[in-house]
Amino acid sequence: MSIVVVASGKGGTGKTTIATNLAQIAGLLGEHVVYLDCDVEEPNGHLFLRPDMTKNIPVGIPVPKVDDEKCTYCGLCADICQYSAIVCIKDKVLTFPDLCHACGGCTRVCPTDAITEVERTLGVVEEGLSDNIKFIHGILNIGEAMSPPLIRAVRAEGDKEGLQIIDAPPGTSCPVITAINRADFVLLVTEPTPFGLNDLGLAIDTVRQLGLPHAVVVNRSDPDNKIARDFCRERGVDIIAEIPDDRRIAEAYSQGELIIGALPEYKETFIELFENIEELLSTAKVE
């Protein structure tokens, strides 16, 4: 089993484009592929892989429910809670499930067993098939702030074998960490603009902090692509593919088409990218 994550600091650099085309090409090459869309706030992979969904699993976290009969209003639950999700005022205990991180501290600390846990739904995980690719994504409920538990649930649904391709959310904070942690390899997608490279720098810092092997794909690159190459040389990271700035790619994307479907001349680019990743994966595992 290998876990490859497609990530980037900046949004809109082409994570989903790279991840979906890579999944498709790996599938065509006979690989057992599981595509996991971990951008649960704005999942888009299904628009390109168009899976037939077969499963829908609600995902939640355990939050406290207080039994007023048993409660002595001692306030220990409120003292241990770091998130102000449970508050004790004289003879009333109030809970704020939206703020609860499900650490279980209040339940554990309650001396009269007055607190039980009930499930609060955050979103759903859906599973399906797109050709021979196993497709899994999470959809966060609207208004929900807590995405990491849902991302963990998406990852838990991934098979224990085959090639897992994870489409990560943008940024550098908790949702991204949850999506990339313990991966075998991280592919960082950037574009050769000041914003793209600035955020690539942050993404490199993130994967290095987690100690994960990584390389860069430059999307919308121009023929000489100097600023991206200089940047990557300076940061000591390899560029393993460059996808040119081709208006036809943008148009295919806008209609929800895979590049390798709409523009078969790019198949070779993705086959090469896939082979590069395979090679880097085997080196990373030996190390």
Next chain:
Amino acid sequence: MKEIVVISGKGGTGKTSLVAAFACLADRPVLADCDVDAADLYLVLEPHILRQEDFSGGKQAKIISERCDGCGICMEVCRFDAVKKDIHPDNPGQMKYIIDPIACEGCGVCVYFCPQKAIDFDPPINGKWFISDTRVGPMVHARLGIAEENSGKLVTLVRSEARRIAEENGHPYLLVDGPPGIGCPVIASITGADLVVVVTEPTVSGEHDLDRVHKLSSHFGVPTVVCINKHDINPEVTERIFEESRKNDMPVVGKIRYDNSFTKAQIMKSSVIEYTHGPVVEDVKETWAGILGAL
């Protein structure tokens, strides 16, 4: 004072470039960069930092190994898989426990239940925030540390500082550059704002994400308008977005053509307004007029 928050759902639709452009058109604005994960507005506005503060979002557990007797209760009570166990280097018969700072959610349950009181629980510094001067007005911005949590709290802090500056000095507008997505930092960016401007693009992803971000702003009762960037990339989807927006009481206030002046301006550390006099500037001006009309 009116607070206008620019978000997009989908990343890379042009939020930051447009905020920089609107800043050049607005009457004495204050700026806030609330994309604290990947802040880019400073690359265009080149702020001169006047004040810098540390940010601490929450506490973090740390085992003091000299006091730890290896009972393992911390590992039992942790629900975040943050406690790791290893053979003690000095005493192979004993286990040693450490806390993975990246996995730790700062709940403090291990701290409470440790019988040896061997776990420290202090707030680490997990970011910085700044008050700066720029050529277009005051700006509040921040930098969340790598792999840190609590971006929502930092966003709330940046917004409230920017609001304070705007109100104290009688600035008519506060322009907020928001984060992508619909999660915690986005919620922290839009609650209580006067207007949300969603920058979208005519792609199936843009369309899909616009729908989700609009449901979010409706959920929190914030009036919302739409700006379609790169509208000529796919006129058919642009037309669909117009129709959907009409149905959903979310007016399209402007559409902006695809123009690589945006990228060229970025390279020159300029807004598109400062960079060119081309027709795209008219698109941006009309959009800004539409936003003012919606206020």
